[in-house]
Amino acid sequence: MKIGGLQKVTLIDYPGKVACTVFLSGCNFRCPFCYSPELVLPEKIKNHPSIKEKDFFDFLSEKKGLLDGCVICGGEPTIYGEELIDFCKKIKEMGFSIKLDTNGSNPDVLIKAIPLIDYIAMDIKSPLDQRYKEFSVIDCLDRIKESIEIIKKSGIDYEFRTTITNHSVDDILEIAEYLSPAKKYYIQRFVGEKENISGEKYTLKEEDLKLIEESIKNLFEVFKIR
Numbered sequence: 059m060k061i062g063g064l065q066k067v068t069l070i071d072y073p074g075k076v077a078c079t080v081f082l083s084g085c086n087f088r089c090p091f092c093y094s095p096e097l098v099l100p101e102k103i104k105n106h107p108s109i110k111e112k113d114f115f116d117f118l119s120e121k122k123g124l125l126d127g128c129v130i131c132g133g134e135p136t137i138y139g140e141e142l143i144d145f146c147k148k149i150k151e152m153g154f155s156i157k158l159d160t161n162g163s164n165p166d167v168l169i170k171a172i173p174l175i176d177y178i179a180m181d182i183k184s185p186l187d188q189r190y191k192e193f194s195v196i197d198c199l200d201r202i203k204e205s206i207e208i209i210k211k212s213g214i215d216y217e218f219r220t221t222i223t224n225h226s227v228d229d230i231l232e233i234a235e236y237l238s239p240a241k242k243y244y245i246q247r248f249v250g251e252k253e254n255i256s257g258e259k260y261t262l263k264e265e266d267l268k269l270i271e272e273s274i275k276n277l278f279e280v281f282k283i284r
Contacts, residue, residue, distance in 0.1 A: 059141045060084065061109040062097045064117065068129065072157045072177065073215075075126040080114060082142075085134040087161050089183060089193045091223045091248060097133040111145075118152055127176070131159035136167040143167070146174040162205030163198045169208055178209050178216040184225070185232040210240055217242035217280075222267075230270050238277035245270065245283050 062083035065071075071079050083106065085098040092098055096106040118128070128149050135142050135158060149156055157177040160168065172178075182202075183193045190199045209216045218237050220230065222245055230245060237243055245267070267283050275281045 059111065059138045059145060060103070061111060061114055062103065062106055062133065064109055064114060066117070067125070071129045071131075072127050072155075075155065075157075076124075077127040077129050077157070078117075078121065078125055079129040079131060082130065082132045082135045082138065083108065084137050085132055085161075086137055086163055086196055086198075087134060087183075087193050091221060093249070094133070115148060115152075118149065118154065122153060125154065127155035127157060129157045129159065134161050134163065136160055136164035136171070139164075139167055143170050143174065146171055150174050160205070161194075162202045162209075163194065163196065165201050165204040165208055168205055172208070172212050172214060176214055178212065178214065180205060180209055180216070180218050182206075182218050182220045182233050182237065185229050186236050206237065215241070217244060219244040219246055221246045221248055223248050227266050227269055231273055234274040234277055238274075240278055242280040243274070243278045244281070247284070 060083040061080060063081035065079040065081075068077050068079050071077060081094070081097055083097050083103045088098070096102045118125075130142075130146070138145070146156055155176040156174065157179065158171060158175045159179045160181070161183070162168070162180045168178075184190060186199065186203060188199070190202060191197065206218070209218075218240060220233055222230070234243060271281070271283060
């Protein structure tokens, strides 16, 4: 398992927790709006500095009592399978809670991870149809749907989220209808602070966001635009 980065403190990535964020390299998706190509594209991963697993756990040992939890993201963490499960076990044994960020493409791994984690955030890329092939290098639509159901029935806290890029209002309404009922759904403004995979810049109409909010806010326990 390759660790491609560590944010030592975050107050926003894990709701209600002071946490660190560990970034795992490698991904089975190729989202054109991804702003972390150094964690996704093999030619960039090999030139990107990595962190030894021992050094990460040494860091956690030093932060006992100072940090509440750890966010595991990527890339896509679940591509590591049993290695990810062992990684989560070690973190939990040290007394930290865990939030896992995932694209939902590996439900078999997700279901094994759920007893070890406390919060899941799953990215929903597009309406749940053949458009998912635009993002994944594998045919995973059935897996995505399975992960959604696993998460909704997991008994732990969770959120679904969609980053708005070239989506239409109807796209977001379609996603929301599929997900509902669910605890939390967030739609996120695209932030192009650094180069993304495609190099494309995305614009966003605030009036469209307002229309979306009015249309779907009652479908979820929590709905926010962020």
